[in-house]
Amino acid sequence: MNITRENIDALNAVVKVDIAKEDYSDKVEKILVDYRKTANIPGFRKGHVPMGMVKKQYGKAVLVDEVNKLLQDALNKYLTEEKLDVLGNPLPKPQDDLDWDSDVFSFEFELGLAPEFEVALKGKKAITHYNIVADKKMIDDQIEHIRKQYGKIIAQDTAAKDSEITGTFKNEEKDIENSTMITLDKFKGKTTEKQFIGAKVGDVITLKTKGLYKDDHDLMKALKVSHDDIHDMDLEVNFTIEEINAREMADLDQELFDKLFGKDVVTTVTELKDKIKEDSEKQFAQQGDQKLLNDVTEYLVDHTKFDLPASFLQKWMQTAGEETMDADQAKEEYEKTEKSMRYQLIEGKLIEKHDLQVKLEDLKAHAKEMIKVQMAQFGQTNPSDEELEGIAARILSNKEEVKRMSEQLMSTKLLNLYKAETNLKTKEITYDEFVKEFYS
Known part of the structure; x- marks a missing residue:
């Protein structure tokens, strides 16, 4: 077996693998002998099939299989020994005229080679590393959220500015029907807020989706529609009020601190x-x-x-x-x-x-x-x-x-x-x- 390489340029090469009869003949012969022992051909007892018939029936397939195995093993070994840093995998060059009756076979593979380069980590221009801090507003908002989360829910007859309103959004044309809880502070305009204030359970409020929420992602959750559907959505939806509640905020006391962080961690x-x-x-x-x-x-x-x-x-x-x-x-x-x-x-x-x-x-x-x-x-x-x-x-x-x-x-x-x-x-x-x- 002989392997040679031609470097086309710094990034491309062609490897040629020549396989001679002595490289594969012993292995092919051994496999055919084993086939003969187990071959089940009508008219012959097992183990007594003529070798010529075994070679005629199985010889070409065994030869192709063994040559391919030799080829892959040799190519992999060559790439390892030569320490070639290749990209992707070697690509065999097409061979339409390959003669499997020959004693010698030649195969060519295209290689893509990894480039040589150096990495400079320290550049002239500094890269910003952001130190993200929690400011007073965020901490106060988080405390308000905790107090609401652990507070008491009180049923209301009519909706107020700070009510939690449960109901169902519906639009038959677009097959929208989703039950959800809303708060009025998420809406974009004061007009929408005014539609809800004073409303009662059972009331149906008609809303236009365009510009309804400050954040389109809130509208996406409210209607339970996809990210693609929400963009440029402009239709009417009905919201049927099913429940109105106020939330009495929890006191900032030791009982709440212990629920949040464990006993006496925060006092x-x-x-x-x-x-x-x-x-x-x-x-x-x-x-x-x-x-x-x-x-x-x-x-x-x-x-x-x-x-x-x-x-x-x-x-x-x-x-x-x-x-x-x-x-x-x-x-x-x-x-x-x-x-x-x-x-x-x-x-x-x-x-x-x-x-x-x-x-x-x-x-x-x-x-x-x-x-x-x-x-x-x-x-x-x-x-x-x-x-x-x-x-x-x-x-x-x-x-x-x-x-x-x-x-x-x-x-x-x-x-x-x-x-x-x-x-x-x-x-x-x-x-x-x-x-x-x-x-x-």
């Missing part, structure tokens, strides 16, 4: 505000980190310049998926995924350079922490090491779960690298400002 309103601020900002930190991860990813893709074997990758994509694509479809798919491919190469380079491997002990420690949090939610605050080891072992036997945790841990390792190595500036921002700036 004053000041401690309550501090606790809400602390817990909220822990959650916000995750969102700030995710934003940083996204921004650094975008920066690295935009500022790490290298070429890809685009023509090869588009050709590979035509047959790589579950469904085959034509050339135009593959080109469109390549354009959609090019940024993702670029980042995968950049990420791989960073992982190798900074030795960011996720090890078994990392996965086990992560699984145990995850289990502790889940058990604490059910009041089990002090599980034994034996319990944790047993549950962690079950989790780590699930390949999908291991894959998910590995990706999560690698994201954390990359985030820590970015925090340590990239040019960052910190900006303090309230949660409302953060949402308005990046998600509105």
